[in-house]
Amino acid sequence: MINGSKVLDHSIRWAMVGGGKGSQIGYIHRSSAQRDNNFKLVAGAFDINPERGIAFGQELGVDPDRCYPDYQTMFAEEAKREDGIEAVSIATPNGTHYAITKAALEAGLHVVCEKPVCFTYAEAEELVALAKAKNRVVGVTYGYSGHQMIQQARQMIKNGDLGQIRVINMSFAFGAYNVKLEETNPAAKWRFDPAKAGISFAMADVGTHPLYLIEAMIPDMKIRKVLCTKQAFIEGRQLEDNAFTIMDLEGTECVQDGAQVYCWSSSINCGARHGHKVRIVGSKASIEWDDERPNQMSYEIEGEPVRTLERGAGYLYPEARVEDRIGGGHAEGLFEAWSNLYRRFAVAMSGADTSEYGDFWYPSVEAGAQGVKWLEKCVESANNNSVWVDFN
Numbered sequence: 001m002i003n004g005s006k007v008l009d010h011s012i013r014w015a016m017v018g019g020g021k022g023s024q025i026g027y028i029h030r031s032s033a034q035r036d037n038n039f040k041l042v043a044g045a046f047d048i049n050p051e052r053g054i055a056f057g058q059e060l061g062v063d064p065d066r067c068y069p070d071y072q073t074m075f076a077e078e079a080k081r082e083d084g085i086e087a088v089s090i091a092t093p094n095g096t097h098y099a100i101t102k103a104a105l106e107a108g109l110h111v112v113c114e115k116p117v118c119f120t121y122a123e124a125e126e127l128v129a130l131a132k133a134k135n136r137v138v139g140v141t142y143g144y145s146g147h148q149m150i151q152q153a154r155q156m157i158k159n160g161d162l163g164q165i166r167v168i169n170m171s172f173a174f175g176a177y178n179v180k181l182e183e184t185n186p187a188a189k190w191r192f193d194p195a196k197a198g199i200s201f202a203m204a205d206v207g208t209h210p211l212y213l214i215e216a217m218i219p220d221m222k223i224r225k226v227l228c229t230k231q232a233f234i235e236g237r238q239l240e241d242n243a244f245t246i247m248d249l250e251g252t253e254c255v256q257d258g259a260q261v262y263c264w265s266s267s268i269n270c271g272a273r274h275g276h277k278v279r280i281v282g283s284k285a286s287i288e289w290d291d292e293r294p295n296q297m298s299y300e301i302e303g304e305p306v307r308t309l310e311r312g313a314g315y316l317y318p319e320a321r322v323e324d325r326i327g328g329g330h331a332e333g334l335f336e337a338w339s340n341l342y343r344r345f346a347v348a349m350s351g352a353d354t355s356e357y358g359d360f361w362y363p364s365v366e367a368g369a370q371g372v373k374w375l376e377k378c379v380e381s382a383n384n385n386s387v388w389v390d391f392n
């Protein structure tokens, strides 16, 4: 159970790039990183507009001398201080992630980066190698993976409760962009600009989330090939607002050879809030998880009544109870899931003992690289009349 005690003897001196006032994702980074006192926000370059970023840093209580106009100045100035920053989180638009992550690693910092970590798989491999050479952690905020039921699914699959996996049906299909939001909302504009967003919108923005969930649930999963179709239903969009991907899987201990994964990534699914669901069908049983009801998971054995597993319950695998914060019955949500990930990032950065977890993992730079590779392969398939494309 987590009770707020630090994993290190001190809070990691931590900064943010981006996540400025009015940004979508900045607050959850700050609140989750600092939830268990593992990180303390001491510096930042919070905004593309230096004045706005400096003013916002002060509103957050950061020392005015450590509110910087840009990340380059921050990394240079902080390196001169004895109490300089040790880690940085990057919550800026996609097109900046690679350069900022690279600069942070070169400055000897641990990094938490938003997805996608970069635009190309070649860049991703470079970041993987740099993180290794510098002996630094790069965590990627696939935040939903911090929910306790994801740990439960991972343990159930590992222990053979589902048998061999045959089919995965998953989606992250929401509806907010069924109108041209980018014309009225400035924060939506960069998402359809390939120079700022990369080669994909719907798949990069949301499809990579269920992809990482199944990678976390099934660590030995191996994609053999992918087939993708993508569309921009709203006129004038340069990037897709809807896509379907089928993946063909290799046989492994947990996966039957030829298992099929179906992934719907969409931003035009009228009426849906997130529409983020994963159903895993095995030879013995199926499980299904929905991010809008994250404390529950359906466990369905053929011929028996459907069971609903509940977060915090004594019958879960011990690994799924390590990060319980308030006991079963109370609803935990996305903030707790992110706090769990930030706690794991702190454990990884500190080199602290991971034995309490039994099975310690976190979304790493390798996972980020896998997401970037998946996007490249999906776009390659879609652009070639939706042919099957080898994954490796």
Ligand SMILES: NC(=O)c1ccc[n+]([C@@H]2O[C@H](COP(=O)([O-])OP(=O)(O)OC[C@H]3O[C@@H](n4cnc5c(N)ncnc54)[C@H](O)[C@@H]3O)[C@@H](O)[C@H]2O)c1
Binding pocket: 017, 018, 019, 020, 021, 022, 023, 024, 025, 026, 045, 046, 047, 048, 049, 070, 071, 091, 092, 093, 094, 096, 114, 115, 116, 141, 142, 143, 187, 205
């Ligand atoms: N993990 C998740 O669940 C999740 C959810 C939403 C967004 N995201 C990702 O988070 C990132 C940010 O998304 P958002 O929705 O918060 O975007 P946003 O446009 O709402 O906010 C971006 C912030 O970054 C600042 N910024 C831009 N360039 C900068 C620079 N060079 N230096 C410093 N600050 C800079 C902007 O001023 C703004 O404050 C994106 O990569 C997005 O894909 C992840």
